[in-house]
Amino acid sequence: MSVPEPGPAPGARRRRRRATITTVAAAAGVAPSTVSRAFSNPGRVNHVTRAHVLAVAEELGYAPNPAAQALESGRTSTVALVVPDITNPYFSGVVKGAERAAAEARLTLVIGDAQENPVHEERLVRRLGPAVDGFVLTASRMPDDVLERVSELNRIVLVNRASPGLTSVVADFASGTRQIVAHLASHGHRSFVFLGGPAESWSGARRWAGLRAAAEEHGLEATRFGPWTPTIASGPAAADAVLATGATAVVAHNDVLAIGVLQRLAERGVRVPQEVSVVGFDDVFGADFCHPPLTTLAERTTEAGARAVEALAALTRPGALPTGGDAPVRVLPTQLVVRASSGPAPR
Amino acid sequence: MSVPEPGPAPGARRRRRRATITTVAAAAGVAPSTVSRAFSNPGRVNHVTRAHVLAVAEELGYAPNPAAQALESGRTSTVALVVPDITNPYFSGVVKGAERAAAEARLTLVIGDAQENPVHEERLVRRLGPAVDGFVLTASRMPDDVLERVSELNRIVLVNRASPGLTSVVADFASGTRQIVAHLASHGHRSFVFLGGPAESWSGARRWAGLRAAAEEHGLEATRFGPWTPTIASGPAAADAVLATGATAVVAHNDVLAIGVLQRLAERGVRVPQEVSVVGFDDVFGADFCHPPLTTLAERTTEAGARAVEALAALTRPGALPTGGDAPVRVLPTQLVVRASSGPAPR
DNA sequence: ATGAAAGCGCTAACAT
DNA sequence: ATGTTAGCGCTTTCAT
Numbered sequence: 001m002s003v004p005e006p007g008p009a010p011g012a013r014r015r016r017r018r019a020t021i022t023t024v025a026a027a028a029g030v031a032p033s034t035v036s037r038a039f040s041n042p043g044r045v046n047h048v049t050r051a052h053v054l055a056v057a058e059e060l061g062y063a064p065n066p067a068a069q070a071l072e073s074g075r076t077s078t079v080a081l082v083v084p085d086i087t088n089p090y091f092s093g094v095v096k097g098a099e100r101a102a103a104e105a106r107l108t109l110v111i112g113d114a115q116e117n118p119v120h121e122e123r124l125v126r127r128l129g130p131a132v133d134g135f136v137l138t139a140s141r142m143p144d145d146v147l148e149r150v151s152e153l154n155r156i157v158l159v160n161r162a163s164p165g166l167t168s169v170v171a172d173f174a175s176g177t178r179q180i181v182a183h184l185a186s187h188g189h190r191s192f193v194f195l196g197g198p199a200e201s202w203s204g205a206r207r208w209a210g211l212r213a214a215a216e217e218h219g220l221e222a223t224r225f226g227p228w229t230p231t232i233a234s235g236p237a238a239a240d241a242v243l244a245t246g247a248t249a250v251v252a253h254n255d256v257l258a259i260g261v262l263q264r265l266a267e268r269g270v271r272v273p274q275e276v277s278v279v280g281f282d283d284v285f286g287a288d289f290c291h292p293p294l295t296t297l298a299e300r301t302t303e304a305g306a307r308a309v310e311a312l313a314a315l316t317r318p319g320a321l322p323t324g325g326d327a328p329v330r331v332l333p334t335q336l337v338v339r340a341s342s343g344p345a346p347r
Numbered sequence: 348m349s350v351p352e353p354g355p356a357p358g359a360r361r362r363r364r365r366a367t368i369t370t371v372a373a374a375a376g377v378a379p380s381t382v383s384r385a386f387s388n389p390g391r392v393n394h395v396t397r398a399h400v401l402a403v404a405e406e407l408g409y410a411p412n413p414a415a416q417a418l419e420s421g422r423t424s425t426v427a428l429v430v431p432d433i434t435n436p437y438f439s440g441v442v443k444g445a446e447r448a449a450a451e452a453r454l455t456l457v458i459g460d461a462q463e464n465p466v467h468e469e470r471l472v473r474r475l476g477p478a479v480d481g482f483v484l485t486a487s488r489m490p491d492d493v494l495e496r497v498s499e500l501n502r503i504v505l506v507n508r509a510s511p512g513l514t515s516v517v518a519d520f521a522s523g524t525r526q527i528v529a530h531l532a533s534h535g536h537r538s539f540v541f542l543g544g545p546a547e548s549w550s551g552a553r554r555w556a557g558l559r560a561a562a563e564e565h566g567l568e569a570t571r572f573g574p575w576t577p578t579i580a581s582g583p584a585a586a587d588a589v590l591a592t593g594a595t596a597v598v599a600h601n602d603v604l605a606i607g608v609l610q611r612l613a614e615r616g617v618r619v620p621q622e623v624s625v626v627g628f629d630d631v632f633g634a635d636f637c638h639p640p641l642t643t644l645a646e647r648t649t650e651a652g653a654r655a656v657e658a659l660a661a662l663t664r665p666g667a668l669p670t671g672g673d674a675p676v677r678v679l680p681t682q683l684v685v686r687a688s689s690g691p692a693p694r
Numbered sequence: 695a696t697g698a699a700a701g702c703g704c705t706a707a708c709a710t
Numbered sequence: 711a712t713g714t715t716a717g718c719g720c721t722t723t724c725a726t
Contacts, residue, residue, distance in 0.1 A: 016499045018477060020719055031697045036721060046695055061500060065477040067423065068719035070414035071702045078478075087443050089632060092434040099433065099460050108474065111458040113446050127455065130365065130412040130703095152363045153408060232636075259636055285436060286633040289579075289606055367703055378713045383705060393711055415703035418718045477719095 019060040028056040039064055066108075070131075078108040079312055080132045081305070082124060084139050086113045088230075089284040090254065090301065094138055094159060097305025105313040107133075116229075118142045118200065122150065129154050133316045136308040137161065141200040157312045159304050161202040162329055167315070169308045169330045171299040173203065176334035177210030178217075180251060180279055180297060183336055185218040188345040189249045189277065195238045195261070196226030197253030204253055207281060211251060223247075228257060235260020236267075243268065248276060248345045255280035255287045255296050262290060262341065273343035283337055292340035300332045307332070366407035375403040386411055413455075417478075425455040426659055427479045428652070429471060431486050433460045435577075436631040437601065437648065441485055441506060444652030452660040454480070463576075465489045465547065469497065476501050480663045483655040484508065488547040504659045506651050508549040509676055514662070516655045516677045518646040520550065523681035524557030525564075527598060527626055527644060530683060532565040535692040536596045536624065542585045542608070543573030544600030551600055554628060558598060570594075575604060582607020583614075590615065595623060595692045602627035602634045602643050609637060609688065620690035630684055640686035647679045654679070 025032040030053060037045045038053040045053075056062075070076040081098045083091040095111060102109040112128060114121035118141040125135060134155030140147065140163075147163045150156065158168035184192055194211055197204040208224055215222035225241050228234040230253050239261040242250050252258035258280030265272055272278055272292055280287065283298035307330055372379040377400060384392045385400040392400075417423040428445045430438040442458060449456040459475060461468035465488040472482060481502030487494065487510075494510045497503065505515035531539055541558055544551040555571055562569035572588050575581040577600050586608045589597050599605035605627030612619055619625055619639055627634065630645035654677055 018500060021721095022719075032719085033698080033721080034696060036719095037696085040721080044695075049695080063473050063477055065418075065719055067414040067417040067478060068702090069721075071412075071418055071704085071719080072721040074702080076414065086446065087439040087632075089436060089439075092436075095433050096460075108457075108478075109459075110455075112456075113443075126410055130410055131414060131455075153365060263636060285434075286636065289610060289633065289637045291636065291638045368705095369703075379703085380705075380714080381712060383703095384712085387705080391711075396711080412703055415718090416705075418703080418720090419705040421718080 016061075018065075019057070019062040020065070021062075024053065024057045024060055024062050027060060028053050040069075075316070076131060076133050077106065078110055078132045079134050079136065079309060079316075080110045080112055080125075080128045081136045081309075082112045082114050082121060082138060082140070084114050084116045084121075084141065086111065088256065089286065090256070090282045091138060092285065093301030094305035094308075097302035097307075098136060098309045099305075100302075101306040101309035101313070105309065107309070107313060109309075114141070116141070116198070118146070122146060125150055125154065134312045136305070136312055138305075138308075139201065139203055141198070143200075155312060155315045157308045157315070159308045165327050167311050167327045167329075169304045169311065169332065170206075171203070171304070172331050172334045173206040173210045174213075176281075176297045176299075176336065177207060178214040179334070179336040181211060181214035181218050181220060183295070183338065183342065184249050184251075184277065184279070185220055187277065187343060189220065190345070191221035191223070191247065192249035192251055193242050193245060193247045194222060194224045194226075195228060195242070195250060195252045195257060196224050197228065197230045197257070199227045201253075207253065226253070228253065230254045230257045232256055232260035232263070235262070236264040239264035239268070242276070243270065249279070249342070250276060251279045251281075253281065255282045255284045255294060258294055258296070258341075259286060259290050262292070262294070266291070272341055275346055277342035277345070279342055287337075288339065295339045295342040296337055298335045298337050300334075304332055363408070365412075366404070366409040367412070368409075371400065371404045371407055371409050374407060375400045387416075422663070423478060423480050424453065425457055425479045426481050426483065426656060426663075427457045427459055427472075427475045428483045428656075429459045429461050429468060429485060429487070431461050431463045431468075431488065433458065435603065436633065437603070437629045438485060439632065440648030441652035441655075444649035444654075445483060445656045446652075447649075448653040448656035448660070452656065454656070454660060456656075461488070463488070463545065465493070469493060472497055472501060481659045483652070483659055485652075485655075486548065486550055488545070490547075502659060502662045504655045504662070506655045512674050514658050514674045514676075516651045516658065516679065517553075518550070518651070519678050519681050520553040520557045521560075523628075523644045523646075523683065524554060525561045526681070526683040528558060528561035528565050528567060530642070530685065530689065531596050531598075531624065531626070532567055534624065534690060536567065537692070538568035538570070538594065539596035539598055540589050540592060540594045541569060541571045541573075542575060542589070542597060542599045542604060543571050544575065544577045544604070546574045548600075554600065573600070575600065577601045577604045579603055579607035579610070582609070583611040586611035586615070589623070590617065596626070596689070597623060598626045598628075600628065602629045602631045602641060605641055605643070605688075606633065606637045609639070609641070613638070619688050622693055624689035624692070626689055634684075635686065639688045642686045642689040643684055645682050645684050647681075651679055 038050045112124045138159040280296040283296045287294040385397045459471045485506040627643040634641040
């Protein structure tokens with residue numbers, strides 16, 4: 001029997017020690033501070049020295065250690081994006097936009113999943129807080145007072161959520177819901193059912209408030225059901241509740257729920273839109289190829305993610321000039337995408 | 348004209364200075380090291396002192412600064428997950444699984460988007476390298492030699508990619524492709540077209556190799572087209588190419604491409620599956636409600652993400668015991684989900 | 695333009 | 711069980 005090789009574990013192969021600023025300085029024959037400047041203060045070093053330092057650094061595979069940079073400067077060049085559920089396709093757009101804006105501002109983006117849970121969300125912020133320059137909280141479920149407490153320690157920008165004193169980027173739900181109701185009214189619907197999402201959802205509340213107001217304007221009757229977890233799996237229960245009322249139109253909290261409803265309606269032999277019209281929110285991946293394709297309110301999610309990161313980057317910059325007035329709320333337009341899931345009310 | 352208030356910018360409200368270990372130590376009347384131990388070495392401090400320290404820390408809103416922790420210990424308790432495209436729903440499962448496993452191992456997860464670009468991917472690893480304990484690279488597009496170089500400095504675990512000496516978690520494409528071909532053969536198809544994804548895609552290569560081998564076994568003829576970017580937008584071009592050949596069956600690189608193909612076929616009045624059968628890979632969100640619902644090879648993506656993070660966590664632990672032999676490749680089963688997009692070959 | 699030196703918040707010997 | 715001390719890698723005055 002042979003003695004096992006005392007080599008490193010598989011996959012745990014011997015790793016080269018990471019080059020530090022000191023290594024590079026020694027190799028380049030300069031002081032550590034010069035190497036530092038060559039990287040983070042290019043103006044204040046002779047550009048031939050700088051070129052030399054950079055070449056040596058490249059050769060040694062040196063990359064600045066963010067932890068050490070952060071320690072001294074206090075800035076981490078990292079921002080965190082927190083979403084309620086990363087598997088919800090709605091957030092893909094936000095993530096993409098945030099990623100692009102972060103790259104442009106030379107920031108590293110960290111993504112956290114709050115798991116639809118305010119407690120988890122707060123823990124996440126607390127945990128990540130010291131490691132990042134700020135947070136973009138998407139559809140935050142934390143109550144206003146918690147947000148306020150949290151914002152004492154952290155820079156915060158909200159997406160699809162507003163809270164006193166905090167910068168936010170929100171979709172224009174007032175206009176959006178008016179578009180939805182006008183669309184239904186023009187097709188002769190006299191009433192509709194709203195399938196509500198989570199009770200703590202700020203945008204859910206805005207959606208319902210907008211729908212109610214618009215319904216009143218158009219003389220429609222609006223009823224709210226729910227709350228439901230906005231997943232496809234909630235579709236059957238929601239759809240069945242609607243069918244029991246004989247409603248001619250349904251507006252769902254979001255597309256995922258709406259798609260679940262469509263599936264259930266098909267299962268029960270209810271024709272859409274002949275018997276029931278269905279409208280969603282978000283225009284997620286899949287809304288255009290589900291059956292029938294879904295009429296939905298499109299938001300500029302990519303832009304929202306990008307704007308939020310830009311706003312955060314602005315807050316991070318040393319000068320963050322007082323512009324006076326309240327914390328800015330940026331409202332992004334929404335647009336109703338009419339597809340085959342909605343049509344004339346049955347006679 | 349009144350002079351503008353010199354107050355802080357909106358949203359940039361005065362922020363409390365973060366409590367440090369020294370602040371807490373002073374307030375609790377102990378040494379900084381005791382505070383440190385109270386948090387990260389509970390066993391070695393009197394539990395009443397510990398309780399007191401923790402209470403004071405809580406009151407001051409103290410949270411350990413990860414940057415400082417990382418600096419001394421070298422470990423960051425953070426792992427990075429890199430995906431080619433965060434908006435691709437395929438990766439949602441991987442992300443979710445990775446997130447769960449990271450939480451269980453008390454690791455913070457950072458998500459990076461390689462933007463389908465090997466160069467960007469390498470830059471990302473370089474940039475994030477010093478800030479994390481290791482990487483899970485999903486469907487990495489980096490060539491083997493680059494991976495080897497990169498792994499000298501970083502702990503790496505691969506998902507749906509294998510490379511000499513590296514730990515990886517892959518789907519069982521050999522079995523999966525056999526299932527697909529057997530399904531088509533049993534429906535009387537004599538040949539099929541494979542719509543290839545990106546040329547650098549390792550799993551794409553595995554898929555094609557598996558399909559070819561299985562086709563040979565079953566006496567089917569297999570042709571490869573492409574490469575195509577695996578997006579819905581590539582669907583029309585891919586579908587048109589297929590139609591020109593008169594093929595009776597199409598296997599697409601992944602579901603997103605397959606859905607694009609389905610849309611185009613519908614547009615051109617080609618009936619699925621009566622005239623053409625369509626099969627995808629991945630079973631992503633949407634595969635069950637597109638029209639017609641897509642036959643596809645399901646992978647255990649959530650499990651893959653979780654296993655990869657667990658493997659990485661194991662590599663990170665001090666002991667990382669040599670188990671001998673090659674770096675482990677973990678193969679996860681795949682399963683063909685038969686839906687309405689595939690059926691008997693036309694006569 | 696560059697170097698020397700102090701210190702960011704924390705951990706890890708080493709003392710007590 | 712707790713305190714003291716010396717850095718981790720980097721940035722930042724302050725000299726030169």
